[in-house]
Amino acid sequence: MTTRRTDVAVVGGGIVGIASAYAAARRGHRVTLFERDERAVGASIRNFGLLWPIGQAADVYPRALRGREIWLDLLKRTDAWYAESGSLHLAQHADEQDVLEEFLATTPAAVENGARMISPAEVAKRSDTARTDGLRGALWSPTEVNVDPRQAIPAITDLLAREFRVEVVHGAAVRGITLPTVSTTAGDWSAERVVVCSGNEFQTLYPEVYAASGILHCKLQMLRTVRQPAGWTLGPPLCAGLTLLHYKSFAHCTSLAPLRERFAAQLPEQLAHGVHVLVSQTADGQVTIGDSHDYRMTHDPFDNESVNQTILDYFATFAALPRPEIAERWHGVYPSLPDGGVDLVAYPEPGVTVVNGLGGAGMTLSFGLAEDILADR
Secondary structure: OOOEEOOEEEEOOOHHHHHHHHHHHHOOOOEEEEEOOOOOOOHHHOOOOEEOHHHOOOOOHHHHHHHHHHHHHHHOOOOOOEEOOOEEEEEOOHHHHHHHHHHHHHOHHHHHOOOEEEOHHHHHHHOOOEOOOOOOEEEEEOOOEEEOHHHHHHHHHHHHHHHOOOEEEEOOOEEEEEOOEEEEOOEEEEOOEEEEOOOOOOOOOOHHHHHHHOOEEEEEEEEEEOOOOOOOOOOOOEEOHHHHHHOHHHOOOOOHHHHHHHHHHHOHHHHHOOOOOEEEEOOOOOEEEEOOOEEEOOOOOOOOHHHHHHHHHHHHHHEOOOOOOEEEEEEEEEEEOHHHOOOEEEEEEOOEEEEEOOHHHHHHHHHHHHHHHHHHO
């Protein structure tokens, strides 16, 4: 069998693989992207579709903004829906407002990029969905972008093939790498370099790298509503107090301690299941609501409806939709590093880079991370 040739082989057709393929192709390399399934079906299409710089820790915030620039440049070359919508973190209690105000006082980069507190009246002008009864205010951030991942991921993949001449090989699992040979179920390729972005697959390629990192699988449950009335739009994606406990950007705030204590007393079920609630829109006007977080190596394949109910119960405290009926329920699984690790980048042998472990920030950070990795090698 003839061995085909490429400069850079990328393993995995999710967002990390797509970003790596783009970064390599943009530098003039001949790139082949391998995806073991007929299309990407993992965490990259099962998420909120949010590019979320406001949630990222200070050291990767510039990377998130760079990723946003790349996303927008690529999206404008496709027919995929997107909205430069910004975001609203709603403060319904004084302790939530304290955290948001401390965040702004201690995070100048976010302020420089337009983050600020707004009044309930201003919230009402930006969102018909946010409940303003008892609302104290909100953190408005203009940097967030809403896409529909089920549409955006294949659209960007097609763009890479069309405009950047990336050879996309679906239905081909990479089963071994002995450079220059990359062995796949569709035959062998000869490559100068390989970037392994295998998502939740820890056991086939370089399992020792994953074992040493302590990486786990995070299972999250999500829901999607029926299509909302014609002409309706969500506006900014929404979240509330529980989200302040989840994202690394707020982790330094000393005012989180009393907030965590109150939630432990008032919302023990939500905390037990790692629930924080984001609300985003899809291309056709449905609304995605979620999610929960369960960290372990092997998960029960079945979803827990009581967990879905804790998500919906909290959602109802800060938002209301014209049509709240749920049309879909699903779970996603993404790789997550221990101790707040942002990413796993390893070089197990010459010419091979393993990129993984971006957790729930893959959509936000992958393009910027790929640019940094390609620049360093």
